[in-house]
Amino acid sequence: MVLLEADKVSRSFRIGDQSSLALSEHTLSVQAGEFLVLTGPSGSGKSTLLNVLSGLDRPSLGEVRYRGRSLADMTQQEIARLRNSSFGFIFQTPHLLPDRTVIENVELPFHYGCPRSFSEIRRRCLQLLEYVGMAPLTSRYPDTLSGGEMQRVVFARALACNPEVIFADEPTGSLDAENSCKILELLKKQTANNCSVIMATHDPGGIFYGTRVVRLEKLHANV
């Protein structure tokens, strides 16, 4: 089943009075349960494509459809709800709230989604932290964690609301081989639950995990 499609999406950025094209008429569809790896040289538009697919950014041309519905037709509120309940995000540098503990960071998506009982949220988040091997550190603050630990917390947060698609932008970019392996294994496991993973990476080891690899080429088009 096609979950997410990009139909001839282009994205150009204005820099001064010039406009530079980061992504040109890219067409792509993502199946449920697929592990799609986006690869290509630096600056080839991998991050840009991920942002456009996940609704963090809007394409300059073309459209992105989630379950057949164009993101362009959704209100800002609907896209926020979609990101909250259907998408999970992992970035190259782990983004965590500095003044919230590990468990509170994992709980964050619940506070922006449908209200649920506090005990239910706690139970779910503890489970997830256990799952990513962070159970002993639940009440630590992010600045006391290592990069690999932070990335695992981010991973737990991405899984919090049972997403249908996980967007991972170089999730292993700042990790050593062992930690990279753990994260990639965890990502791979998600696809078994019919969750799609879209990962941008340079890492040749990462490419090996994908069920499908899409290679982007660097554009030199200045329009």
Added chain:
Amino acid sequence: MTFYPLFFDIQDAWRNLFRRPLRSLLSGLGIGIGVAALIAMLSLTEGAKRAAFEKFSSLGLQTLRLEAIASQSEKGESTMNLSQGIIQEDAVQLAEWLGMRGKIGVFIKKEGVRISAGNKEVKATVLGVNAGWFAAEGLSTTRGRLLYEGDIAHQENYCVVGSALAANLQVEVLSTIRMENHVATVVGVAARKGRLLTEGTGLSSVDFDNIVIMPLTSMPFPRVVADRLLLDGLVVSLEQAHESSVQFLAEQIRQILLDSHRQVEDFHVVVPLTLLREAEDSQKVFSLIMGAIAALSLLVGGIGVMNIMLANIAEQTREIGLRMAVGASQARIISLYLCHSILLTMTGAIWGGVVGVLVALLIQQFAGLPVVFSSFSLLVAPSFAVITGIIFGLHPARRAATLEPALALRDS
């Protein structure tokens, strides 16, 4: 819509304050000063208002007071061809004219008279009054009785004594007191009433608790000019309490007296109600000036808060991107940063409130001005702070909410 998200945003904003505690504290400074000024100003004007009200209501807001201008008749100049001051006939004429519209009390006053009973002696004021005076002043007795028409007509040597005086001399009803070389029998002890607060009105003061009240006719120290008994003053208590009718009657009474005094203004009319209004008017100017100062500092404080909020948001761009990525809608981002700026202004308001109260108390202590804290003033200041927080927090909050999530996340 439940309150839960709002609670979460408040909690988030609260923690945010402590990321840079000094910055948070300083940004509340302007608001704090504004609130302090507002509370001090409101408490001072409220105190002044209360004091003015107490003063003028002790004189009776339904009362007109007329007093002879003492100097003229005491200079010993010939006033025969002009006027003699207020005389008994004036009172009679006014009483007839006034009819059912009010009561007239007249009095003669002698201050500093040595009063003795048994072996005790004190100095007090002696008033000679007519029977209507008690009703006009609203004075009653706790023991014994008042003086009646009959006592006045028969020139009885009876008197009513003030409560403090009675206690000092240890006199009771039917005791005898001596005023210099005059003797009178106590028929009543007056209820406590305190003194007339006449400062600044031009009236002479009377301490009702420390007087001897006698019939006008048996008053031992009369001043008689050309067979006419000179009065020291009149107290007119009106049935009508309406402001315009009080003022109208006061003017009428003045005209009548002027006519019978050959246009010589040898008396003084005081309308406490009018004085109260004048005092209120002058306070309004003061309030306006203080209000403008408070508003200005709130404005400056608000701009300070806006500035700090813009700096906070610039610093937290990536975090805002993160919140958006995990599903925060624009409304929630606005809510978060509005809560933040409201908390900033509220912390300013809280310490500003404390400082305001302290300043007001210090003013009371050292400048001797009366201060009254009303719940209104203590509520108004914090609500102004909240309103300022909303007004000046709105722009930064909207700016945060309209960030592009992809760009915000790229921020380093």
